Amino acid sequence: MHPDLTDVNESTVAGLGRLARFFGFNDVMGRLYGTLLMSPDPLSLDDLANGLKISKGSVSMNMRTLEQWGMAKEHWVRGERKKYYMAESDMWQVIRNVLGSRERREVVLALQVLGDSVERLKTAEHELTAEDRALAAYYLERISDLQAFFQVAEMALNTVLGSDNSLDFDAVTKIEIT
Amino acid sequence: MHPDLTDVNESTVAGLGRLARFFGFNDVMGRLYGTLLMSPDPLSLDDLANGLKISKGSVSMNMRTLEQWGMAKEHWVRGERKKYYMAESDMWQVIRNVLGSRERREVVLALQVLGDSVERLKTAEHELTAEDRALAAYYLERISDLQAFFQVAEMALNTVLGSDNSLDFDAVTKIEIT
DNA sequence: TCAAACTTTCAGAACGTTTTGAATGTAGAG
């Protein structure tokens, strides 16, 4: 194989490893995904372990995680016992999977916790000393800033997730912060 | 202080710690920021170390990082030797700082690497075997998917960064992917 | 059902990151 092709392959794989860490995954996952993405043919566990010089054990566990995230698919070959993998090459599908589960969970949880806090502050108000009441008011201000932030995040997520095949921003008309 | 106020404070601080990890910072940074955000008065290094039960050394280093990210500001008190800190409470300012440096750098770097790869593939084409030429074509397809993704990310970043005080999505009119 | 070929699991090792606390540096009061 021409050295330039090898280099391009390697730098793409490395870049996806970097990207994976940036997104809060580990870089082996990113490199596995990259290797599959840059391979015209499905690859077996052994192919991946040999190609990236990591143990089969690690490949097995990380590939399972990749599958859970919808970033790789299995691919059976008739008359072969091996399990072959292919990358999910529709990037937008991958993005939507990740945003739709992990990120969304975080945002929903945060909004829940903040909402609970507001509840508690309002319910407790009548039994507070004057000094505590001032502090409670201060807390409410700060919490409302945080709520505003997460609400925008939620809207943005909903917009991206609402688009069905290619991502477009038409649906986002106006999100304003008071 | 009323127990509900303490609880609200603690869960907010913990939540910001969680958020920080989610965003690729460490959770001490998040908790420090949270503690400052939920304090009506500026806090000293000792206040923070005692409040969060972590060493002064750690507070010192993490606060410096927070300052570098524009998430906290120093605040001198006349006739005091202590250094006091306040949270930057404008969340949108914080978001813009982070997006504008770290995330932007990643996106720009990725686009650069991908662009270089396209260059190399095109330049090398004439000296490739037929088989390699097919592979190069395949690489170009995949790389162009990645480029599309990062280009959308770049546009989205520019939009958010372009808005000056409150974040609004008016400016995003239409981003389409081919 | 068996044996071979492959995958998964998991305890321990390796590795990287974060924290601590003592040593060092620094700025302001007198």
Add this chain to the structure above:
DNA sequence: CTCTACATTCAAAACGTTCTGAAAGTTTGA
């Protein structure tokens, strides 16, 4: 200028995460 109260640094320790490889489990073809 010196002394003191503070902040900062950094080597070593603690901690958490990821990897390895051998053992156990599973699937498939015969």
